[in-house]
Amino acid sequence: MGTYDALLVVSFGGPEKPDDVMPFLENVVRGRGIPRERLLEVEAHYQRFGGMSPINQQCRDLIAAVEPTIDLPVYWGNRNWHPYLEDTLRRMAADGVRRAAAFVTAAYSSYSACRQYIDDISLARAAVEGAPEVVKLRHYFDHPGFVAAMVDHTRAALEELPAEHRAAARLVFTAHSIPVSMAETSGPGGGAYEAQLRRTASLIAAELGGDRPWDLVWQSRSGAPHIPWLEPDVCDHLAGIDAPAVVLVPIGFVSDHMEVVYDLDVEAAELAGKMGLPLARAATAGTHPRFVAMIGELLAEPEPAACAATCCPAPARRTAQAPGAGRHG
DSSP: OOSSSSSEEEEEOOSSSSGGHHHHHHTTTTOOOOOOOHHHHHHHHHHTTTTTOOOOHHHHHHHHGGGGGSSOOEEEEEESSBHHHHHHHHHHHHOOOOOOEEEEEEESSIIIIHHHHHHHHHHHTTTTTOOOOOEEEOOOOOOOOHHHHHHHEEEEEHHHOOGGGTTTTEEEEEEEBBBHHHHHHSSSSOHHHHHHHHHHHHHHHHHHHTOOOOEEEEOOOOSSTTTTBBOOHHHHHTOOOOOSSSSEEETTTTTHHHIIIIIIIIHHHHHHHHHOEEEEEEOOOOOOHHHHHHHHHHHSSSOOOOOOTTTOOOOOOOOOOOSSSSSOO
């Protein structure tokens, strides 16, 4: 940790009261020409949960868990809602921070999960006089701490199923769908997003032992119908599944974002209920002790090399996405 004098937790942000929801969504989609009707549809998802996304409180909980484990001050800045990155960097500069490590609450390679955060940090730094240097920590999709947290949560979910179905239950790993064009250009050589998610899923399945079958599916698609996105959708997959029971494992998220609580706990759960399919949902990594310890371990690693300028390029305007239930919010 000697090369850093602070840790900056970087996240997407989300509304915290009903009046925040529409301004938040308008901020997320600014400049993309998303129809008002679509925003109203997504707003209803948030209002169903009191107009609050879980993400901000889960960032607070993660920071509270991390602070006692590292010898650095911890700051927090968001892309799309308070506290904004620019405001946080201004406070860090005033506090005398000169070089910070950034832990982003997204574990994989893609434009929206990595490159866009790097760009957000650069833009915020450019707007703040005396802003600290910020080094983004590496992707952690295969870190033993992340994997261990998800293994424990998957085991707990299996225990929620009727005893007679646990041994044969199928694991269905889920992640946020993205445009196929974005997936194909993710990482330095392309295809990294899906490859990394499959690696995470295989590591979790191996730790659980046996030959338990598993699938990787997608959720929260939000783009125009004519733009190809990664498929199959989780509900489409469940509708045709041949399994006595299912555990949904949201490996694409590190905390229970709106996409998780709406798409999985509402839509997928309602579908499974109609099908008579026993279904449990594994918790996200959250504040699991191994996940919290992982952050300190990442800080202690050699400084990661900067991403090449061609890595995870911005999508063309035609693939710009409308919000799902908030796009990680």
